[in-house]
Amino acid sequence: MSAPSEIEGQPAPADAIRGPYGRTGYRWYVLALLTVIYTCHAIDRGMPNILLEPIRHEFGLKDSQLGLFSGLAYALSFSLSILPMGYLSDRANRRNFLGIIVLAWSACTALGGFAQNFVQLVLARVGVGAAESGAAPVAMPMIADIFPARTRGSALGVFYLSNAVGVLVASTVGAYVAATHGWRMAFFLAGLPGILLAVLLFTTVIEPRRGAAEVDAVAGESAGPPPKLSETFLFLFRNPGLICLILGCGILGMISITMGAWAGSFFIRIHHLNLPQVGLILGFGGGGAAAVSPLLFGWLGDRLGQRDPRLTLLAVAAAALVALACGLGMLFAPSVMLAVVLLVLADTCRMGYSPPCYAVLMDKTPVRLRGATMSIMQLTTNVFGFGVGPLLVGFLSDLYGGETALRYAMANALGLLVIAALLLIGAVGLLYGWKRGTGMPTAGPRV
Numbered sequence: 001m002s003a004p005s006e007i008e009g010q011p012a013p014a015d016a017i018r019g020p021y022g023r024t025g026y027r028w029y030v031l032a033l034l035t036v037i038y039t040c041h042a043i044d045r046g047m048p049n050i051l052l053e054p055i056r057h058e059f060g061l062k063d064s065q066l067g068l069f070s071g072l073a074y075a076l077s078f079s080l081s082i083l084p085m086g087y088l089s090d091r092a093n094r095r096n097f098l099g100i101i102v103l104a105w106s107a108c109t110a111l112g113g114f115a116q117n118f119v120q121l122v123l124a125r126v127g128v129g130a131a132e133s134g135a136a137p138v139a140m141p142m143i144a145d146i147f148p149a150r151t152r153g154s155a156l157g158v159f160y161l162s163n164a165v166g167v168l169v170a171s172t173v174g175a176y177v178a179a180t181h182g183w184r185m186a187f188f189l190a191g192l193p194g195i196l197l198a199v200l201l202f203t204t205v206i207e208p209r210r211g212a213a214e215v216d217a218v219a220g221e222s223a224g225p226p227p228k229l230s231e232t233f234l235f236l237f238r239n240p241g242l243i244c245l246i247l248g249c250g251i252l253g254m255i256s257i258t259m260g261a262w263a264g265s266f267f268i269r270i271h272h273l274n275l276p277q278v279g280l281i282l283g284f285g286g287g288g289a290a291a292v293s294p295l296l297f298g299w300l301g302d303r304l305g306q307r308d309p310r311l312t313l314l315a316v317a318a319a320a321l322v323a324l325a326c327g328l329g330m331l332f333a334p335s336v337m338l339a340v341v342l343l344v345l346a347d348t349c350r351m352g353y354s355p356p357c358y359a360v361l362m363d364k365t366p367v368r369l370r371g372a373t374m375s376i377m378q379l380t381t382n383v384f385g386f387g388v389g390p391l392l393v394g395f396l397s398d399l400y401g402g403e404t405a406l407r408y409a410m411a412n413a414l415g416l417l418v419i420a421a422l423l424l425i426g427a428v429g430l431l432y433g434w435k436r437g438t439g440m441p442t443a444g445p446r447v
Contacts, residue, residue: 020206021145021146021206021208027146027147029204030142030146030205030208031143031146031147031155031158031159032158033197033200033201033204033205034139034142034143034159035158035159035161035162036162036197037098037102037135037139037162037197037201038135038139038159038160038162038163038166039161039162039165039166039169040102040105040106040166040190040193040194040197041105041132041135041162041166042162042163042165042166042167042170043166043169043170043174043190044105044106044109044128044132044190044191044194045074045128045132045166046166046167046170046171046260047109047170047174047186047187047190048069048070048112048125049070049170049171049260049261049262049263049264050170050171050174050175050178050186050264050275050278050279050282051174051178051183051186051187052066052070052261052264052265053264053265053268053275054178054182054183054275055069055121055183058183059117059118059121061118062394062398063394063395063397063398063406064391064394064395064398065118065394066265066390066394067261067390067391067392067393067394067395068122068391068394069118069121069122069125070125070261070390071257071258071261071385071388071389071390071391071394072390072391073122073125073126073129074125074126074128074129074382075129075382075383075385075388076126076129077125077126077127077128077129077130077133078129078130078132078133078378078379078382079133079379079382079383080130081129081130081131081133081134082133082134082137082375082378082379082382083229083372083375083376083379085101085133085134085137085138085375086137086229086232086371086372086373086374086375086376087229087371087372087375088134089134089137089138089141089371089372089375090141090368090369090370090371090372093207094138094141094142094207095142095201095202095205095206095207096202097134097138098134098135098138098139098201099198099201099202100198101131101132101134101135101138102135102194102197102198102201103194103195103198104127104130104131105127105128105131105132105194106191106192106193106194106195107127107191107194108124108125108127108128108131108191109124109128109187109190109191109194110187110188110190110191110192111124111127111187111191112124112125112128112187113183113184113185113186113187113188113191114184115184129382133375133378133382136374136375136377136378137371137372137374137375137378138371139159140156140159140358140362140370140374141210141362141370141371141374142208143155143156143159144362144367144370145208145209145210145211145367146208149359149362149363150302150306151302152302152359152362152363153298153299153301153302153305153312153355153356153359154298154299154302154355155298156294156298156354156355156358156359157294157295157296157297157298157299157352157355158294158295158298159294159355160294160298160354160355161291161294161295163290163294163351163354164288164289164290164291164292164293164294165291167260167282167283167286167290168283168284168288168290168291169283170190170283171264171278171279171280171281171282171283171286172279172280172282172283172284173186173189173283174186174190174279175275175276175278175279175280175283176276176279177189178275179274179275179276210367210368211367211368229372231369232369232372232373232376233376235365235366235369235373236373236376239364239430239431240430241364241426241427241428241429241430241431242361242364242365242373242427242431244423244424244426244427244430245313245357245360245361245423245424245427245431246361246376246377246380247380247423248317248357248420248421248423248424248427249353249354249357249358249377249380249381249420250377250380250381250383250384250385251384251416251417251419251420251423252316252320252350252353252357252417252420253353253354253381253382253384253385254381254384254385254388254389254413254416255323255327255350255389255413255414255416255417255420256347256350256351256385257385257389257390258385258389258390258392258393258410258413259327259346259347259350259410259413259414260282260286261389261390261393262390262393262394262406262409262410263278263282263286263343264278264279264282265406266331266406266407266410267281267282267336267339269403269404269406270403270404270406270407271336271339273336281340281343285340285343285344285347286343286344286347288344289343289344289345289347289348289351290347290351292348293347293348293349293350293351293352294351294352294354294355296348296352297315297316297319297352297353297354297355297356298352298355298356298359300315300356301315301316301355301356301359301360302359305356305359305360309360309431309432310428310432310434312356312359312360313356313357313360313424313425313427313428313431314424314425314428315356316352316353316356316357316424317420317421317422317424317425317428318421319349319350319352319353320349320350320353320417320420320421320424321417321418321421322345322349323345323346323347323349323350323417324414324415324417324418326342326343326345326346326349327342327346327350327414327417328411328414329342329346330342330343330346331407331410331411331414332407332411350417357424358374358377360431361373361374361377362374364431389413392409392412392413393406393409393410393412393413394409395409396408396409396412397409
């Protein structure tokens with residue numbers, strides 16, 4: 001795939017990018033490697049979702065316990081670790097830092113296969129969450145330093161193909177391996193690729209200069225010294241539009257994570273499918289949607305943003321409401337075929353928020369605060385998504401009781417998409433104003 005700026009025949013606005021990242025091929029190689037690494041992140045994070053039913057039967061667990069294992073255990077460790085990870089990412093050599101945490105989360109994933117009881121499963125999940133919390137605060141600022149603002153959404157769209165491949169591999173390969181060799185083997189295999197990827201990262205990637213892709217970098221402006229964490233919180237406190245953006249993304253992430261965590265159990269319980277069948281549906285259906293959605297929304301966000309920056313977030317808000325309608329239709333569809341079609345449509349509308357929203361966040365955040373700001377974004381998403389979402393659905397399912405209780409519990413969670421849309425609309429007004437050209441200027445590399 002060629003860089004978008006070369007396709008359009010226009011030079012990148014940050015001609016100050018020099019050295020290896022001045023070469024288009026190397027820039028896209030590093031993006032590809034970061035994407036594959038984040039694919040492993042998605043596989044190791046999502047593998048338990050397809051394995052919930054065999055794990056439930058082996059250990060005799062309740063839905064609330066499954067929600068604790070798949071959601072809260074990951075979210076709690078992720079949440080406690082991510083602010084220190086963001087702090088370190090603004091100071092450390094990001095390439096080396098990322099390589100170390102890739103090895104750590106891969107090892108913890110494999111250890112899950114050795115669990116002999118529920119507590120050991122949870123402890124392995126805690127290790128995965130703690131290590132994976134550093135991935136986004138490291139990788140996304142690196143991408144922002146490699147690609148200029150006008151193509152950043154498209155680059156992040158490519159990066160978020162990782163979620164699609166992760167869903168596909170975790171669902172199809174994970175389901176097949178679990179059905180033929182047991183759920184433990186699925187954990188073992190998921191942990192292996194991280195070793196090779198860490199070696200490639202250490203040996204082939206050069207740490208990009210912070211702020212190199214900003215327009216102001218042409219004048220030699222540096223990103224500045226690493227910030228204190230309190231400075232990042234103060235910056236966000238003074239920018240309520242970014243707070244609305246972060247909260248809106250947090251809810252969108254929560255719904256995506258929650259639906260992904262329980263979709264397998266939904267099709268098994270409501271439509272009486274077996275594990276390999278569910279794996280194919282979630283892998284090719286959900287995975288296909290997750291592949292198209294970030295590319296589409298990243299590309300569309302760049303195009304709409306060049307016409308009117310307000311349109312980027314407004315498009316995401318509108319898509320969230322469409323996803324709500326499709327998601328409710330999926331839950332109450334009378335046939336499997338219709339449910340699968342609506343699942344794909346809902347996932348396509350819901351899963352593409354990250355590239356345009358994160359591009360706006362990076363554009364509106366000073367270079368020196370990006371790692372810490374992204375860690376706060378990820379903290380919010382994962383507290384809502386892994387900490388609240390799956391556990392809430394599991395609790396409501398146990399509370400309602402009955403064979404179809406899970407359907408109504410998931411429907412309750414989907415209703416939060418209305419709040420997400422309202423928060424994004426509020427962010428538009430606060431960041432850009434309601435009249436074109438009246439919003440706050442892009443933060444760039446200053447402050």
